[in-house]
Amino acid sequence: MAEDITKVLVDYIKREYLDEDSDQEITAETKLISGGIVDSFSMVSLKLFLEKRFKISIPDDKATPEAFDSVNNIIKLLKQFTTV
């Protein structure tokens, strides 16, 4: 199950944040915020995607750059609100 969520998130991040011709690899451990792939502005739309996709509400104080800094971190965050 966790593997599926990883794929959903990796696919979304590739589609949403990388250029079509980008050859950058995204794994569950790739640094998203500190690695410059997702900036703080785009983090807002990532949060919106997670909330819509998983039908949850993430409080602003939980939506920190650290919590969004990798797919694995995001999964940890999601586990606080869902049973993924």
Add this chain to the structure above:
Amino acid sequence: MAYSEKTRSHYGTELGSIRTAGLFKEERSITSAQGSRITVEYPPGSPGKEVINLCANNYLGLSSHPAVVEAAHRGLDTHGFGMSSVRFICGTQDIHRELEAKLSQFLETEDTVLFPSCMEANAGLFDVVLDKDDAMIADRLVHASIVDGMRLCKAQLYNYKHMNMAHLEEKLQETQECRFRMVITDGVFSMDGDIAPLEAICDLADKYDAMVMVDDSHSTGFLGKRGKGTHEHCGVLGRIDAITTTLGKALGGAAGGCVSGRKEIAELCRQRARPYLFSNTVPPSVIAASIKVIDLISQSTERRNKLEENTKYFREKMTAAGLDIRPGVHPIVPVMLYNAKLAQNVSRELYEEGIYAVGFFFPVVPQGAARIRVQISADHEKEQLDKAVAAFAKIGAKYNIIGKKKDEVIATYGL
């Protein structure tokens, strides 16, 4: 004492970490008026050094233009120094209304409302026209002031890849159930000089029933055949619902900004935009000088034509000299160096050669995209541009980057 040692120490540590990260911004004192040649006192206390200025937003060279300065003096004489009021109490003079009308005429919009700056126009606009049932769909590289303005608004925030129309269309499809949508973009992006594809954006907005907002701060006064801005350049005059722009760049460069567009949007800003309601009126001398600026650029396109010529000349010479510049037609000319340290070194050595141009690097631009951002002015003479190109070529040769492409520079200097 309320300002304890603990507090002082905390702020000191913060400042230290800014310095350690190489992000501390040092301000250089300029002892002359703004222009293509300025006198700079740097480091502090050293004798003034005359340098060619390649980093002002003084696109039309009007910042110290005699007719503009004279109009400011006249404004002081006839309308005083300050208004000691916000606009809606006792801060609206005849000249404020005159400038708003002239801006509407120049930009070919229905109405205009002045703000103390474009930063404040962007901070006020979105919250006034959009609510929680609405969506803001913004280019991912919009200016920081737009990002701040959107954060103050309850509407849902979506963003699309920089100038990527297919991605914008996806977002428009995703947000179909929202009450109102607004596509939000810079007309010209300040770090790259990229010009937003406004015709395609307007076509998509029409198709999906969305409004279009453009921050035209880096184009009002000179982009387009009559200098009206990106909407003229792209052939979409009358199709932009809200333009925000500044008087602080090409239009004299002092202060002030505006929202210009649909009359209901402008009027709602007058009634509800908090930065408008709670900020002091733009001072009369600035207003009087800005009226002169609009008159000058409405009567003649000479200055924007010279800016266009200078830009073409500089871009061609830099390319011929083997420097890696980002292609385009805008007077923002990014000289790509990719490595942050290299950008800082080149900027420092340019200064030693009498050329003032600043390096930009992460986090202002993406990692591995460090550059010197050159900004051309109508005030520059060919000899000044030649001297700048020669300095770039000399320093470029020293660092062995002449004729080198991105991969080769990164291979030598790293990201």
